[in-house]
Amino acid sequence: MEMPRPDGGLIARRDRIVAALRAVLPADAVIDDPAETRAYECDGLTAYRCAPLAVVLPRSTAEVAAALALCHAEGVPVVPRGTGTSLAGGALPTADSVVLGVGRMTAVLEIDTVDRIVRVETGRTNLAVSAAVEEAGFFYAPDPSSQLACAIAGNIGMNSGGAHCLKYGVTTNNLLGLTMVLMDGTVIELGGAHFDAAGLDLMGVVCGSEGQLGVVTEAVLRILPRPEGARPVLIAFASPEAAGACVADIIRAGVLPVAIEFMDRPCIRACEAHARAGYPDCEALLIVEVEGDEAEIAHQLGLIERIARRHAPVLVRESASAEESARIWLGRKSAFGAMGRIGDYICLDGTIPVSELPRVLAAIAALSARYGHSVANVFHAGDGNMHPLILFDANDPASLAGAEALGAEILRLCVAVGGCLTGEHGVGVEKRDLMAVQFSPDDLEAQMRVKDVFDPRWLLNPAKVFPLAASEGRRAA
Amino acid sequence: MPPDARAPGRFAAGRPASAGPDPGDPGSPAATPPPAAAAEAAGALCPASEVELAELVAAAAGPLRVIGGGTRGMAPAAGRTLTTAALAGVVLYEPAALTLVVRAGTPVGEVERRLAAEGQRLPFEPMDHRGLLGTRGTPTMGGVAAANVSGPRRILAGAARDAMLGVRFVDGNGRVIANGGRVMKNVTGYDLVRLVAGSRGGLGILTEIAFKVLPAPETQAVLRLAGLDDTRAVAAMAAALASPWEVSGAAHLPAGRDGGAVTLLRLEGFAGAVAGRAGRLAAALAGFGRAEVESDPARVAATWAAVRDVAAFHGREGDVWRLSVRPSAAAALVARAEAAGTLYDWGGGLVWLLMPEGTDLRARLGPVPGHATLVRAAAATRARLATLHPEPPAVAALAAGLRARFDPRAILGGGGS
Numbered sequence: 080m081e082m083p084r085p086d087g088g089l090i091a092r093r094d095r096i097v098a099a100l101r102a103v104l105p106a107d108a109v110i111d112d113p114a115e116t117r118a119y120e121c122d123g124l125t126a127y128r129c130a131p132l133a134v135v136l137p138r139s140t141a142e143v144a145a146a147l148a149l150c151h152a153e154g155v156p157v158v159p160r161g162t163g164t165s166l167a168g169g170a171l172p173t174a175d176s177v178v179l180g181v182g183r184m185t186a187v188l189e190i191d192t193v194d195r196i197v198r199v200e201t202g203r204t205n206l207a208v209s210a211a212v213e214e215a216g217f218f219y220a221p222d223p224s225s226q227l228a229c230a231i232a233g234n235i236g237m238n239s240g241g242a243h244c245l246k247y248g249v250t251t252n253n254l255l256g257l258t259m260v261l262m263d264g265t266v267i268e269l270g271g272a273h274f275d276a277a278g279l280d281l282m283g284v285v286c287g288s289e290g291q292l293g294v295v296t297e298a299v300l301r302i303l304p305r306p307e308g309a310r311p312v313l314i315a316f317a318s319p320e321a322a323g324a325c326v327a328d329i330i331r332a333g334v335l336p337v338a339i340e341f342m343d344r345p346c347i348r349a350c351e352a353h354a355r356a357g358y359p360d361c362e363a364l365l366i367v368e369v370e371g372d373e374a375e376i377a378h379q380l381g382l383i384e385r386i387a388r389r390h391a392p393v394l395v396r397e398s399a400s401a402e403e404s405a406r407i408w409l410g411r412k413s414a415f416g417a418m419g420r421i422g423d424y425i426c427l428d429g430t431i432p433v434s435e436l437p438r439v440l441a442a443i444a445a446l447s448a449r450y451g452h453s454v455a456n457v458f459h460a461g462d463g464n465m466h467p468l469i470l471f472d473a474n475d476p477a478s479l480a481g482a483e484a485l486g487a488e489i490l491r492l493c494v495a496v497g498g499c500l501t502g503e504h505g506v507g508v509e510k511r512d513l514m515a516v517q518f519s520p521d522d523l524e525a526q527m528r529v530k531d532v533f534d535p536r537w538l539l540n541p542a543k544v545f546p547l548a549a550s551e552g553r554r555a556a
Numbered sequence: 557m558p559p560d561a562r563a564p565g566r567f568a569a570g571r572p573a574s575a576g577p578d579p580g581d582p583g584s585p586a587a588t589p590p591p592a593a594a595a596e597a598a599g600a601l602c603p604a605s606e607v608e609l610a611e612l613v614a615a616a617a618g619p620l621r622v623i624g625g626g627t628r629g630m631a632p633a634a635g636r637t638l639t640t641a642a643l644a645g646v647v648l649y650e651p652a653a654l655t656l657v658v659r660a661g662t663p664v665g666e667v668e669r670r671l672a673a674e675g676q677r678l679p680f681e682p683m684d685h686r687g688l689l690g691t692r693g694t695p696t697m698g699g700v701a702a703a704n705v706s707g708p709r710r711i712l713a714g715a716a717r718d719a720m721l722g723v724r725f726v727d728g729n730g731r732v733i734a735n736g737g738r739v740m741k742n743v744t745g746y747d748l749v750r751l752v753a754g755s756r757g758g759l760g761i762l763t764e765i766a767f768k769v770l771p772a773p774e775t776q777a778v779l780r781l782a783g784l785d786d787t788r789a790v791a792a793m794a795a796a797l798a799s800p801w802e803v804s805g806a807a808h809l810p811a812g813r814d815g816g817a818v819t820l821l822r823l824e825g826f827a828g829a830v831a832g833r834a835g836r837l838a839a840a841l842a843g844f845g846r847a848e849v850e851s852d853p854a855r856v857a858a859t860w861a862a863v864r865d866v867a868a869f870h871g872r873e874g875d876v877w878r879l880s881v882r883p884s885a886a887a888a889l890v891a892r893a894e895a896a897g898t899l900y901d902w903g904g905g906l907v908w909l910l911m912p913e914g915t916d917l918r919a920r921l922g923p924v925p926g927h928a929t930l931v932r933a934a935a936a937t938r939a940r941l942a943t944l945h946p947e948p949p950a951v952a953a954l955a956a957g958l959r960a961r962f963d964p965r966a967i968l969g970g971g972g973s
Binding site for chain 1: 650655675714718731732741743745747749754770771798800826828832881882883957962
């Protein structure tokens with residue numbers, strides 16, 4: 080992975096730029112001590128690191144506007160950052176950039192249970208949004224695995240999903256309005272507490288634009304009444320094909336579970352060793368969760384179990400208590416941690432049409448053998464979003480390179496069967512150079528036109544999303 | 557296979573053999589829908605493939621008046637008519653993946669029939685504008701997407717834009733652009749799907765759209781509350797929507813020429829669940845009066861079709877306005893409007909108003925927490941008042957910048973009429 084060569088002129092002017100930032104921001108909002116800026120050298124994609132020129136941590140939309148206006152005037156690239164949990168390198172700095180973190184902007188500005196919205200500053204974490212409305216009986220639906228740590232700013236930047244989006248959708252489906260600052264310091268509001276756009280749906284394209292169109296400082300989020308109850312059933316199979324067919328039949332039968340999670344044998348074994356969730360040792364495991372009151376849950380689980388039994392399951396175990404439900408989910412939720420105890424891994428995020436599941440799993444197994452890297456699969460089966468985990472040895476550069484090459488092959492496979500490179504993590508720097516696999520030059524040109532309008536000088540997070548060769552003329556302009 | 561060489565592998569790849577032959581494939585002449593032939597006979601451009609459409613747009617010397625079925629009143633008044641009617645057919649339908657890919661000119665009715673045969677439906681319940689606007693023609697899926705047409709179920713299941721997974725379109729330069737795909741979770745690159753949804757054709761001409769579909773419910777029921785004033789009705793709807801019983805429709809028709817006020821709440825799902833939820837919802841809303849429960853399928857369907865299509869205004873004179881507002885602000889806005897007719901949908905988030913001809917509703921209302929669209933009016937009124945609500949200058953500048961880049965020759969009508 081390459082990053083553009085930093086602008087030596089900017090680095091030479093570092094002291095002047097920092098002084099100018101200090102002139103428009105409170106003293107403690109500007110960080111330039113190299114010992115402290117190092118904390119911002121990477122995000123969740125720790126394989127790549129680079130400390131920025133400086134870090135600014137504003138406390139208000141006005142301070143964000145002041146910082147951006149100044150960087151715009153000085154021609155300094157800006158890398159927006161939520162809490163730095165991106166798995167795609169979305170918040171990876173360059174040496175000539177200023178990192179703008181919204182982590183100090185965490186306030187809840189408004190809760191309205193009549194209009195069913197919450198308005199928050201975007202440095203607030205995902206889980207803290209749900210926590211703020213919990214007492215009123217509501218929750219915020221998108222639930223990325225990192226929800227304890229990740230900020231709404233990053234959720235909007237990457238259009239984050241989660242385990243429950245088969246029923247509730249992803250961030251873009253739960254975002255009603257936002258306040259954002261353009262690179263030149265202009266503050267705009269898009270949407271609000273109403274349900275659709277007056278003209279072009281600009282908010283729709285801002286969500287998922289990976290911090291390249293503006294810095295979102297406030298968000299109006301849709302909140303939902305908490306369901307009366309929820310309960311999972313664990314279904315084990317002797318083959319991934321049987322599990323895939325079972326998922327298809329459940330959906331065909333008109334049941335819409337709130338989540339359908341899939342794990343393969345390597346993942347099941349790792350989770351069981353780590354979390355002791357009581358998973359059977361089998362080729363494929365489904366966790367299917369439904370919501371409603373007791374009678375509704377029993378009816379839906381009954382239907383699901385009847386369907387499952389047509390596919391010769393090794394085990395069907397309906398949760399009988401809150402403790403058991405928690406235990407079933409504990410295994411799944413600790414999957415990444417469990418794999419981390421076995422070794423270093425790369426987490427992929429491609430999506431495939433659900434019908435391609437058995438074929439893609441077989442192909443991944445063959446690729447895994449060919450490249451000599453173990454791959455464990457855990458994914459959201461209801462929506463086809465896969466998370467193959469490729470094991471490698473971080474102390475061996477050749478091992479990382481091999482794992483990355485295998486990852487790229489798997490993502491190409493996802494695109495070839497009608498899917499995409501990334502379902503919820505974003506492109507960042509990680510999948511930037513694979514974009515041409517999924518998009519034609521005209522497709523990429525159309526996307527880059529949007530950035531031309533919002534950020535004509537390409538100063539916001541410029542080295543992300545688009546292959547460097549495709550964006551070079553614009554970044555150099 | 558699609559006639560355009562680039563289509564395979566970019567949207568419908570992985571199509572299983574079990575999907576079977578596509579009866580709507582325009583590759584077979586017998587399947588060419590009649591509206592296309594009629595349009596062609598009337599002198600409209602009627603491209604039969606995406607490639608042909610791209611060539612027509614690239615070669616266009618002046619403005620185009622692009623329509624699907626021409627039923628939604630959003631095409632520019634001037635320009636050479638170009639219809640997508642011949643770009644029709646279901647490209648892919650996988651019920652087990654809840655995925656449908658259609659060409660833009662595919663009639664909405666054909667899609668709804670095809671889905672119903674598999675026990676599924678479009679989640680967003682698109683309105684039919686013909687009764688309200690007095691238009692004729694065949695509504696198309698391209699029109700639904702271009703206008704983000706979303707009916708009562710929008711409050712639970714999302715709008716058309718939320719169900720759109722991918723698009724292919726021809727921009728004002730005649731370039732074919734694909735964005736999104738056919739899978740439910742996809743954050744690869746910028747989301748032009750949402751940008752094009754509701755753009756009223758101003759950024760490009762849709763050729764193909766992938767939708768998420770949902771299972772149709774086993775049962776539906778409606779709770780009716782009688783005699784509530786608007787403020788109480790919005791409060792009742794808000795209470796219902798804040799309950800865990802997944803209310804999929806919340807509408808209110810104030811007292812007027814059709815009788816007393818009635819507030820409608822819809823429940824959908826498995827039979828046992830709907831019966832149980834109806835009882836619990838009625839009990840929870842006891843403070844708003846005694847709720848009457850209607851569960852006859854035909855009557856329930858007719859009730860919501862009337863809400864969806866604003867049947868209360870059909871055949872009545874006057875301008876039609878559509879307010880998209882913060883629900884809690886709706887009743888006060890309606891009081892200021894002094895309309896001849898009013899219908900609340902989306903729990904108050906959507907308000908249809910029938911106004912005396914030529915009324916400047918925006919001036920009468922003052923600041924609106926949302927926006928007001930002029931949906932039906934004489935040409936002179938539309939020219940004077942503009943169809944779409946004015947945007948703040950910085951936002952309008954961004955929108956204008958996007959239009960200028962996607963349609964530099966301004967031949968697509970700007971999506972503003």
